[in-house]
Amino acid sequence: MPQALPQTIAAAEFGRCADAIAAAARELAALGWTPATSSNFSMRVDADHAAITISGRDKGRLGRDDIMLIDLHGRPVGTDARPSAETGLHTQVYRRRPEIGVVLHTHSRTQSVASRLFAREGVVRLEGWELQKAITGYTTHESVLEIPVFPNTQYMPELEARVDAWLDAGRPLHAYLIDGHGIYAWGRDMPEARRHLEALEFLLGCELDLRRLSA
Amino acid sequence: MPQALPQTIAAAEFGRCADAIAAAARELAALGWTPATSSNFSMRVDADHAAITISGRDKGRLGRDDIMLIDLHGRPVGTDARPSAETGLHTQVYRRRPEIGVVLHTHSRTQSVASRLFAREGVVRLEGWELQKAITGYTTHESVLEIPVFPNTQYMPELEARVDAWLDAGRPLHAYLIDGHGIYAWGRDMPEARRHLEALEFLLGCELDLRRLSA
Amino acid sequence: MPQALPQTIAAAEFGRCADAIAAAARELAALGWTPATSSNFSMRVDADHAAITISGRDKGRLGRDDIMLIDLHGRPVGTDARPSAETGLHTQVYRRRPEIGVVLHTHSRTQSVASRLFAREGVVRLEGWELQKAITGYTTHESVLEIPVFPNTQYMPELEARVDAWLDAGRPLHAYLIDGHGIYAWGRDMPEARRHLEALEFLLGCELDLRRLSA
């Protein structure tokens, strides 16, 4: 809980967001998608603020006190807690996509391996899977769903610039992988963000299986 | 619960079916076979009606209110809820096979990958596995169990026609895969349908493993 | 519970065996090693009797009423229940090995796939694994642990003859695979039988992984 919330944000509203993030984090941790305290999760609170997981906590044991408030430039609000180094990747999505309410970043083995395997091509092309329809806007398995794979860096502005470039080119973006790292996925609310993340984990896993079998 | 049940269907009977569907859905979701709100499940209520999952719900959290009544042409009965687009594939089985009481459609990774891998051949041939005996009518591992793989389409009548053609040719049919999509399996009651689905998931997984190892 | 226990067997003693079998069955089912009502489990009650799972029950929901008493020729004692067709493979172990108290037969995917892969050689040779020491009598990874793979048949006396031949040749036997089917493992008591089964599942899985990686 922040020590001091801005007057425009009710404690109950922040608490609701924090509880939703903590519940999702515990469920995703139980799936093994947040190894070794990695991964982070956020939810938009209003037009200018988001709630986000505090860095370094065990995602399988997350509670309301492990969530902090930030503004959309990633600065802590009403708290001394330190947000994750990757906070800027969350706030970028909220700034550029006003309709987005939840951003989820996980590190499953499938996500990490797929990111390495497709890094050279820079993109995973998904085609022919019924489950592509789980991504908002996709209505047929005959569509092509592209998930970019960006090079990893410890310098976040470089990653933000790559995301900006992709969006500025007018290409659809529902999620992205970072090489050797994990995935960022999002949605208007928690159910949509979870559905997108779960569908992409599934589809990446299927692609890896098909590659193993077609070798 | 439908807003108005036909007089011939007791509320308790519909409730019993809805509870059985919801319980099975939660268990199959826990196995990871219903990713991203996919999959649907139904149970025959009487000669002319079935209970079926309402489209788009999270199968891991399903309750009685997520189940609706339909007639065997897939039309909602006593409710404004929308059945799944694939409802016609359920009712087709009930119309053509009067002894069938339960139809289960899931999307496990194994099912989806196997459907892509065997799509060109149009069939998975299972042979030499003791667990083939879990399919009603099979008494030895020396039998051959054929599971057709039909091309995926968003136009259900096309899929129904392929199923009809297979049945009209007099070929045994206990389940079918749809390319890039998932499996349909069924049985006289929930235990038989679950046993068939579980056995096929297992056998498809074994076949994929053997292919990986024999490459 | 048998309808009538022989006077020499106390109801409490039979109940203790039945509870131990049911508990083990539920735990092994939760691991996915008993798909589609397959697998069966038994425990010696005295020099002439064993308790064994009744055929066809869901191993994930097993209770005391799913266990029956048999003599060591596989005949039901004090009950009309039908024992599994494979009962003879259990009683054979009890007849030939007086010190054995528990026989476990499971069908995991790893066990089934390994049985197909090694069927031609007729044996899995395990060597160089620390976990071989989990098998009673093995004290070093430098030992060789041989698990025979017998051809599958629906005619049990044929399988019994193969087991007898192996034993009559004086070869050590701690467990065996049946091609396309599963594993039989045993021990003096439930902890030893479970340890043997768990170690062999692990070692077979490691061997399959190594083959995939060395291809």
Add this chain to the structure above:
Amino acid sequence: MPQALPQTIAAAEFGRCADAIAAAARELAALGWTPATSSNFSMRVDADHAAITISGRDKGRLGRDDIMLIDLHGRPVGTDARPSAETGLHTQVYRRRPEIGVVLHTHSRTQSVASRLFAREGVVRLEGWELQKAITGYTTHESVLEIPVFPNTQYMPELEARVDAWLDAGRPLHAYLIDGHGIYAWGRDMPEARRHLEALEFLLGCELDLRRLSA
């Protein structure tokens, strides 16, 4: 609980360590990393003593009574219980690294298979993975994390000598694999040791997956 604790160790302190070990053991067993009663876990109690799991217990059912006290030469203190044959590998870490508070030894399938696969090279080189940052002292995926693979032996002094040689050469050591056996990992406290172990399990799994896919 030891029968007699040294005067310098409070019963409550030993109990706290024993509970922490037992809780960790149960959680790691639930992940399948301690098959067939294998694996052992320890925690430093003071400068001269550690608490460690008693040999041969089922790690999924561990309680306080399954933990014993030893000195840092591996001798039982105030108890007749037998420590694991591998106790010397635990105490070696405590003797050489005064800041280390917890040592974890597990046998997951991934760990065992990786140890066989990389045994000839004698080392696993991890590079390019974001999760390397979960190891204390690593701040970028561009670092190289080396995990040595030592030959297995039933003679512990031989293994201790290899560990000593690695450390005496001034090479960083955060964990090591033993060929065909498992992993040793450690940390200043239980959360750090768990984070290291979990990160290495993940990274080894990713490396195996990449090898399968790049074949």
